[in-house]
Amino acid sequence: MPVPVSKPTNTHATEAIYIAHLGVHYREVEALRDVNCIIKPGKLTGIFGPNGAGKSTLMKAMLGLVPSRGMVLYQGKPLMQQLEKVAYVPQRSQIDWTYPATVWDVVMMGRVKKTGWLRNFSVVSRQVAKAALQRVGMSEYRNRPIGQLSGGQQQRVFLARALAQEAEIFCFDEPFVGIDQKTQSVIFEVFDELTAAGKIVLVVNHDLGESISHFDELILLNRDLIATGSRQQVLTEENLSTAYGGNVMFWKEAA
Numbered sequence: 273m274p275v276p277v278s279k280p281t282n283t284h285a286t287e288a289i290y291i292a293h294l295g296v297h298y299r300e301v302e303a304l305r306d307v308n309c310i311i312k313p314g315k316l317t318g319i320f321g322p323n324g325a326g327k328s329t330l331m332k333a334m335l336g337l338v339p340s341r342g343m344v345l346y347q348g349k350p351l352m353q354q355l356e357k358v359a360y361v362p363q364r365s366q367i368d369w370t371y372p373a374t375v376w377d378v379v380m381m382g383r384v385k386k387t388g389w390l391r392n393f394s395v396v397s398r399q400v401a402k403a404a405l406q407r408v409g410m411s412e413y414r415n416r417p418i419g420q421l422s423g424g425q426q427q428r429v430f431l432a433r434a435l436a437q438e439a440e441i442f443c444f445d446e447p448f449v450g451i452d453q454k455t456q457s458v459i460f461e462v463f464d465e466l467t468a469a470g471k472i473v474l475v476v477n478h479d480l481g482e483s484i485s486h487f488d489e490l491i492l493l494n495r496d497l498i499a500t501g502s503r504q505q506v507l508t509e510e511n512l513s514t515a516y517g518g519n520v521m522f523w524k525e526a527a
């Protein structure tokens with residue numbers, strides 16, 4: 273159910289990301305229409321919907337990576353003016369894995385917003401990066417070129433880079449595609465830690481299987497916003513059939 277789009281009125285709403293009348297047109301394709309929702313801190317929020325529903329587009333539009341109409345506020349100010357507070361991990365398919373960088377290089381890139389390209393990385397930055405690599409269980413691979421890792425290992429390295437940013441808002445586009453079970457567990461554990469620390473964690477995911485039970489809040493899209501709120505509010509037969517056209521199997525215990 274769309275949230276009211278007049279000004280955010282309570283403290284919680286102003287601490288959150290507040291999206292109003294967001295729309296995206298790619299030439300002839302209208303990818304998103306008038307999306308209104310709130311993304312709260314301390315909750316794991318999933319963007320769900322069928323292929324081509326506009327899930328990645330919503331995330332990119334929030335971060336100014338594609339042109340859009342409408343408003344995206346964080347703590348009452350345009351998010352676009354505060355992108356240093358955001359860690360974004362794109363889909364693995366969008367990353368150039370032939371780029372000649374080691375695991376350590378990639379994680380240290382997460383520190384650039386804090387230290388700038390031209391400065392030497394500080395001792396603190398190195399410690400933060402080291403701890404991030406350790407957290408995802410990738411320390412022993414620190415000198416390995418990223419192109420030589422498995423899909424799950426690559427995803428963990430990008431998770432470590434996001435952690436090294438010490439961001440307030442974490443955005444992941446399809447982090448569970450092409451990874452192993454162990455990596456999926458590590459990712460959900462880290463998401464739990466981030467939400468427990470009051471961070472905003474937003475994840476594009478198309479899988480309506482068992483993993484959906486990890487999410488606190490859902491945004492269900494199919495160009496339009498179909499529903500947003502808790503799993504119980506969103507995972508109704510009516511909403512799912514509106515989004516997926518009446519043919520959907522999902523993890524029954526999830527809602």
Ligand SMILES: Nc1ncnc2c1ncn2[C@@H]1O[C@H](COP(=O)(O)OP(=O)(O)OP(=O)(O)O)[C@@H](O)[C@H]1O
Pocket residue numbers: 298299301303321322323324325326327328329330478
């Ligand atoms: N750069 C682009 N130029 C033109 N059309 C685009 C572009 N990016 C996405 N689209 C179109 O916009 C619509 C939404 O795409 P988007 O990638 O946001 O969907 P999605 O829900 O993330 O899909 P998937 O689950 O398949 O990744 C689709 O019809 C897609 O073909």
